[in-house]
Amino acid sequence: MLLKKTLIILCCLFSSTAFAERWFEVEVLIFKQRPAPYLQEDFSLKQPAITDTNTLDLLTPLYTKQAMQACIDGDKRFQQQTFTDSLVNTNPQSGVCNNSTDLMQSYDTLPLTPLAPSQESMQQTYLLSAEQLQFNSQRQALVRKGLTPLLHTGWRFAGASKSRAPSMVLFAGKNIKTALNTAPSSYENPDFISLVATKNNYFEQPAEPLSKWELEGLFKIHLRHYLFITASFDISQQLENGEIESARFSQFRRVISGEVHYLDHPRMGMIVQIRKFNH
Template sequence: MLFKKSLLILCCAFSSTAFAERWFEVEVLIFKQRPAPYLQEDFSLKKEPIKASNKVDLLTPLYTQQAKQDCIAGDSRFNSTSLTDTVIGASRSSLCDDTIDYIASYDSLPLSPEAEARDDMVSTYLLNPEQLQFKSQQRELVRKGLKPLLHTGWRFEGASKSRSQSIKLFGGQHLSTPPIANSNLNNNASFISLVNPVQTLEPVTQQTQDKWELDGFFNIYLRHYLFINTNLDISEKLDNGEIQSARFSQFKRVISGEVHYFDHPKMGMIVQIRKFKH
């Protein structure tokens, strides 16, 4: 009896260890579709912000690091040089410090973040561009005149729905609208200045919109099968200067090793989940 209990405990421990070591890597290539002249769907409705649990942002630290190195190399996009800095002859490394909002300084983000090549199973990490396999698909998209927005991948431990991570994805152009002054307040200010010349009012501006062409979350969880649950916004600036977003929400059961295509009137996504060391 004692032998059976010991054997059962050993089997459970082995099964738990085996599950914990089920690692995967996923590759994602997201691109913008051509404008559809006869598209009937209305994307003008305002949407609630995307909600996600267990959020993990792997892109921001790498894009920030990449931009900082470009700044030190003299890239004017991240130039923080002031007149004082010029006079005292400050070095590039001292000018390119952590006070700069490097992400906001990008007009358009690099297609693939420059992650270092890793081969461990410690925590979730991005793949190095050389480890990506959709290079021919990326070239084919460009050849067809389609615009890739993000091409990346990451390695992660297979986890249940409650423990799985929601990976933040964003890319493409940096879209923003200029602040709009409240003209009614400006007119009232002229009237008030006649009544009370001492009183002045600062012009009030409407809050600006500031977002990327692509922004959202990508979640993979394991429950006997692999499931992909992704919610992304694909945005564009209209002729009137406003930013319009379309919601891309997809849920799909997938098989590792197979290439899966997700379609939407505004964007497309190519995904493959591959087993890693098992």
């Protein structure tokens, strides 16, 4: 009896170890659909925020690091021009390149593909480099059809159960600002008071978020005999009155590794492939 219990325990430990060592890579290509003039869906309804208790954000640290380096290198996005500079035509002051600055707000539009370094490890989840992505022909086909790719990325991860698998934080596209968060980009206003009061919005933190990315959401993959995708996104656009309208994209699907899957929505489409990695 003792021997039987010992064998059962060993089998469970072996199965758990083998499960943890099953690594995959996923590639995701998200694009905007063409406007549908006869679309009957109402996107004016407010949706609850997309949340999860277990999330992983690999994009923000990467984009922040790249923006910080651009700031140090003197990128014009981070240069502040004072009123005195505009009068005497001198070079603008250097921006503040430290962690107190919301460097993410320096992006008007995020890169289509994050510039992640190439890796081959199996230690923790990491983004794929541009060279490791395989949907280049699909992306070119979308452009030829007049569609706009928003995000082309991927990552490697260990297979995990639904309760343990994190939801990847994904965002892309334009930085859509409300009217309250729109500041003049130049000093052509003849009003002296307006000139003095104007500030660069990269260097001040609003009391509440006044902007959002064109695409924002969570993408989760879990393993339970099969692979399952849970995707929730808001695809947003700015209306003529300055307000931001968001359409909710929600999908839950069982998928097979190696197959290319297409997830559809009136406002966006997604091409996904999960591939086995080193097994």
